[in-house]
Amino acid sequence: MQHLSNQLRRDNKSIGFVPTMGALHEGHLSLIRRASKENDMVVVSIFVNPLQFGPSEDFNKYPRDTRGDSEKLKKEGIGILFMPEASDMYPEGFSTQVEVEGISNKLCGKFRPGHFRGVATVVTKLFNIIKPHRAYFGQKDFEQAVIIKRSVKDLNMDIDIIVCPIVREKDGLAISSRNLYLNPEERKAATVIYGCLMETTNLIKSGIIDKARIKRFMEERLSGEPLVTEIQYASAYDPETLDALPEVKQEVLLAVALKIGKTRLIDNVLLKI
Numbered sequence: 001m002q003h004l005s006n007q008l009r010r011d012n013k014s015i016g017f018v019p020t021m022g023a024l025h026e027g028h029l030s031l032i033r034r035a036s037k038e039n040d041m042v043v044v045s046i047f048v049n050p051l052q053f054g055p056s057e058d059f060n061k062y063p064r065d066t067r068g069d070s071e072k073l074k075k076e077g078i079g080i081l082f083m084p085e086a087s088d089m090y091p092e093g094f095s096t097q098v099e100v101e102g103i104s105n106k107l108c109g110k111f112r113p114g115h116f117r118g119v120a121t122v123v124t125k126l127f128n129i130i131k132p133h134r135a136y137f138g139q140k141d142f143e144q145a146v147i148i149k150r151s152v153k154d155l156n157m158d159i160d161i162i163v164c165p166i167v168r169e170k171d172g173l174a175i176s177s178r179n180l181y182l183n184p185e186e187r188k189a190a191t192v193i194y195g196c197l198m199e200t201t202n203l204i205k206s207g208i209i210d211k212a213r214i215k216r217f218m219e220e221r222l223s224g225e226p227l228v229t230e231i232q233y234a235s236a237y238d239p240e241t242l243d244a245l246p247e248v249k250q251e252v253l254l255a256v257a258l259k260i261g262k263t264r265l266i267d268n269v270l271l272k273i
């Protein structure tokens with residue numbers, strides 16, 4: 001892969017990179033299409049990264065569909081699919097990790113210790129292998145995008161990070177590989193998340209900017225759905241620091257993480273007021 005990237009760079013070809021964990025869906029494809037438009041060559045990686053899963057998380061049962069994924073990429077006309085094995089990425093003796101301090105312990109990081117260290121490490125490694133000019137991430141994983149931008153800036157990586165809008169199902173549910181875990185009742189119940197985000201948007205637009213009220217409204221709306229088993233966070237945050245805001249200012253991130261049954265789902269909207 002490094003030889004290929006060196007050759008592309010020697011030929012003055014721009015490289016756009018889309019890192020994924022596979023089980024490709026329309027969300028991934030939207031990043032890939034954007035990368036295709038803006039670069040001479042697109043590299044898609046598929047790697048279910050063991051480093052970013054906690055011991056009680058779903059690493060083993062995470063959906064994998066190599067054949068379906070390759071078909072989808074072929075249809076999109078994507079040039080390079082990079083699919084390393086864990087033993088290639090983490091051979092014996094591997095001992096360097098990338099830790100973005102502070103932000104990695106907020107929101108999802110609070111509930112998934114070590115997760116963002118695993119993400120920042122694998123993305124840094126993939127950047128060094130693929131040597132992209134631009135890399136594409138989804139707003140769906142808002143905290144991840146903030147962390148990657150931070151690490152790129154802090155470590156002087158010469159890569160543009162482009163964050164793309166969330167692709168949703170017709171009923172508003174953010175598309176995610178983990179939606180495959182939901183049974184039909186749970187799938188229906190999952191629409192509570194987008195409903196909550198939209199109603200909270202309207203609440204803020206109507207002039208309610210007090211964070212405590214917004215948080216209460218969101219939590220009550222979400223817990224009204226009986227299949228929601230745990231609300232990890234649901235509130236208004238500063239989109240840069242990810243801290244809770246006492247009062248909503250010009251830009252606000254409404255973000256939610258919860259479990260429906262055993263499935264953990266996240267979503268967010270970014271509001272400009």
Ligand code: AMP
Pocket residue numbers: 019020021022026027028030031136137138139140141164165166167168174175176177
């Ligand atoms: P994953 O395979 O879940 O690690 O996701 C790979 C990339 O696709 C990440 O940058 C995600 O934020 C992005 N992504 C996942 N779901 C969506 C979606 N519904 N809309 C836009 N981007 C997404």
